[in-house]
Amino acid sequence: MTDLISNIVLSVVMFAATNADDLVLLTIFFSQAECKPRQVVIGQLAGIGALTAISYTASMLALAVPHAWLPLVGIVPFWLGVRWLRRSETSETPSVAMTWWAIAGITMANGGDNLGVYIPSFVIQTGTEKVITGAVFTLLTFCWCGIAWTAVRHPTWGPVVSRICRRLAPFILMGIGLWIIAHHPFFGLFSPRDGTK
Numbered sequence: 364m365t366d367l368i369s370n371i372v373l374s375v376v377m378f379a380a381t382n383a384d385d386l387v388l389l390t391i392f393f394s395q396a397e398c399k400p401r402q403v404v405i406g407q408l409a410g411i412g413a414l415t416a417i418s419y420t421a422s423m424l425a426l427a428v429p430h431a432w433l434p435l436v437g438i439v440p441f442w443l444g445v446r447w448l449r450r451s452e453t454s455e456t457p458s459v460a461m462t463w464w465a466i467a468g469i470t471m472a473n474g475g476d477n478l479g480v481y482i483p484s485f486v487i488q489t490g491t492e493k494v495i496t497g498a499v500f501t502l503l504t505f506c507w508c509g510i511a512w513t514a515v516r517h518p519t520w521g522p523v524v525s526r527i528c529r530r531l532a533p534f535i536l537m538g539i540g541l542w543i544i545a546h547h548p549f550f551g552l553f554s555p556r557d558g559t560k
Contacts, residue, residue: 389511410470441540
C-alpha cells in the first residue's frame, strides 16, 4: 500500500511540475468563441499520451532519446499564433480552427522537455508502476481541462479571462513557438542537457 501511495504521489508531482503551463494553453483554447470542448480534451489527451508513450518506449529500450529534433515542432504553435494574429486584424471576433491534432501538436511541442523528466522516472519503475503512472496522468489531464474550462466559463470572471486570453493568445503561442525553436542546437542558445544528443 505504501508503494502504491508513493507511486501516485510521485506521478501527481511529476505531472503538475511538467504541465503547469498547459493550464494557460487550455484556457486559451477554451476561450475561443467557436471552441469545441471535445476537440480540446481529445487533443490534450493525445498530446500527453504521445509524450508518455515515447517515454515508456525509450525507458523500456534503455535509449537516450535525441532531443535535437524536438525544437522543430515549435513551428506548430508559432504558425497558429501568426495565423490567429492575422485574423484578429481583419475580424472583430478572430478564431483559429483548433482541431484535436493541432492541439495535440502544441501540447507535444510545449511538453518536449517532459521527456527529460519522464524517461529517467520510467526507467526505475516496474511495469505495474508505469501503468499506474499512466492512469494518474490521464485523470490529471481531465482535471486540467476541467480547471481551464471552469476558469473561462465562470459567470463572474469568466468573460474577463476569455477577453484577456483572446487578446494575448497569438502572442503567447508565437512566444512558445520561438522559445521551443530557440532550443535547436543550430542557434546554440542553450546548452544540451544530460542524456541528450
